[in-house]
Amino acid sequence: MQTFVKNNIFFVVLFPFVLLAIAASYFRFMVQYDYLVSYEGFCDPYTEVCYEYCEDDECLEPVHYTWVERKAADLVMLCGENTVLDCEAASYCAENEQSCSVTHCDFSFDDDCEYLTEADATNQNN
16 A cells, blocks of 8 residues: 555545545535626617627617626526526616626727617617
8 A cells, every 4th residue: 555655646645636626616616606607688778778689690680688797696596596598687786786787888899789769669660
């Protein structure tokens, strides 16, 4: 046994550290949900400046969104085990939630911003 330890001292010392790192990561990410998540939230282009995404070149049905960032633990408490898509409350930050931010599009940095008026809505219906 002593010969094995002497010949493989690197692996004997490294193996417990690797196990400790795996256990600590599992606890942090899977038990405590101690990380930030960023996802697309709902945005109304008639009342807010939104990012716009088009699936094709014609852009017949654009998707308007904002970027929401919050702690994963807060998101799990808010939505439970549901996905973000099924949880309408995940698109907005509560007033007392300090680790949550919603980022709207800024015309000075991005050309793909969209802000529509009521006149745009009547033009689309005609």
